[in-house]
Amino acid sequence: MTIENIIENLNIPTSRISKRIPKNSFETNTKLTSAEKKYLANDVKLITLEYSLVQQNIQVPAILDDEYNYSAINIISVQLNSVRNFKKIASVINKSIPTANLLVFYLDDEQIPICLLHTQTKRINQADKSKMVLLEEYYSGWLDFDIKQWIPLSSSGMTECESIGMTKNSHSELDSEFTNKNDLSFRGLTTESIKVYASFFDAIRYENLIKYDLKAMYQDIIDKMVALEIATKLGYFSLDDIAExxxxxxxxxxxxxxxxxxxxxxxxxxxxxxxxxxxxxxxxxxxxxxxxxxxxxxxxx
Structure with a gap:
């Protein structure tokens, strides 16, 4: 599996955009700190708008009011040089692009080809309508492209565990830092984990998402990412009682x-x-x- 497979697996019915987003455009749209500028410059290789789901192209109602902007769900791929600051990079993107975003981070290293899906809820800043207030973030673990291994990084942001910088020959660091032998998500797939991944990737396909409106659709994606984390504890993927x-x-x-x-x-x-x-x-x-x-x-x- 490659980044192309991950994007294609979503089975989006609209035309793919695949438009590069210049890194300096984020500085234009949002006031960034010197640290944030450094993250973009050093840790990000390429940012691409893959799809933009709007009411006009998928006939799913948008939600745009004084508090929320769900006029679109953007699917954005982010090629990294290092995974160390992916959460901070996600914050920069989500502050700069006010609509809902599904970020697909990936490290396209031939020895460590991995990806991570990231979502974040946010609301419009009532003191300054041009700014967004970032709320809860949810993300999958780092997934090997061929799904032979999963490096658990607190799927829905449930711990403060930060990822380490990843370069070639860093597999041993990943093993010692993130592998929980009590989880089904340790290196090497079990039968249960294969079913979990298959169920998750099937659940986030477009045809399996809620289409009441774009806010409900985005929340559905979040719920399924939460269900993925829960699956590492229960051994199976289920959306039952997801709110509780x-x-x-x-x-x-x-x-x-x-x-x-x-x-x-x-x-x-x-x-x-x-x-x-x-x-x-x-x-x-x-x-x-x-x-x-x-x-x-x-x-x-």
Whole structure:
């Protein structure tokens, strides 16, 4: 499987655009920080608008009001030189392009040909209508193009785990950093994981998306990406009870973020009692996370 296969698998019924988006256009549309300019310059090789789904070409109603802009769903491929800052690059693109975007990041290295699908909800800034407020982001794990392996990177953004820069001969780093042997998503496919990937890629094909309106369609894509993460815990892909499952994952995310902050405070703390109190809070959060994960697994029982 190649980036072409990933795009073609979506089975979009409109003509493909495949128009390059100059990197400097993002500086024109949005005020970028020096760091954001650096990410675009160093980490991005090519950005391409593959498709733009609008009411006129797919006859699915657009949603555009004071709060949301779902006048289009753009499918954009982003060829990377390094995966280290893909989330920051996604933020730049989503701030600059106000409509909904499905980003397909890929590293087209002959030794490490991988891709990742990314979505992000956002709303119009009420103080400045020309700006967007970025909300929740959801993304698949890094997928090998031939789907022989999946590197789990918190599919729907449920942890603060950041990816490492990837160059040739970095497979060992990926193994040690991201492989969870308790997940079905560790290196080497199981029968269950093959079914999971097949179900996910089938679910995000155009003919299988909700077409009530463009907002509902985009949310449907998000739900299926969340279902992919849940599948790594349950061993099968299912959209049943997705709202309840998503809420559980949201709570896990929040508790995980709290623990990450508490751990940093614990390292800096000097007073023994402060360290003890912080450690107690961390343990309470860990227990809550464990309870939530067990609750999630009950859906599969």
């Amino acid at each position: 499952k998503k809420e559980i994952l949201r709570q896990i995310t929040e508790l995980t973020k709290q623990n990450n902050s508490l751990k940093k405070e614990h390292k800096k703390a000097i007073n023994f009692s402060d360290k003890a109190n912080l450690n107690m809070q961390i343990q309470v959060n860990r227990k809550s996370i464990e309870d939530l994960e067990n609750k999630l697994k009950e859906f599969g029982s």
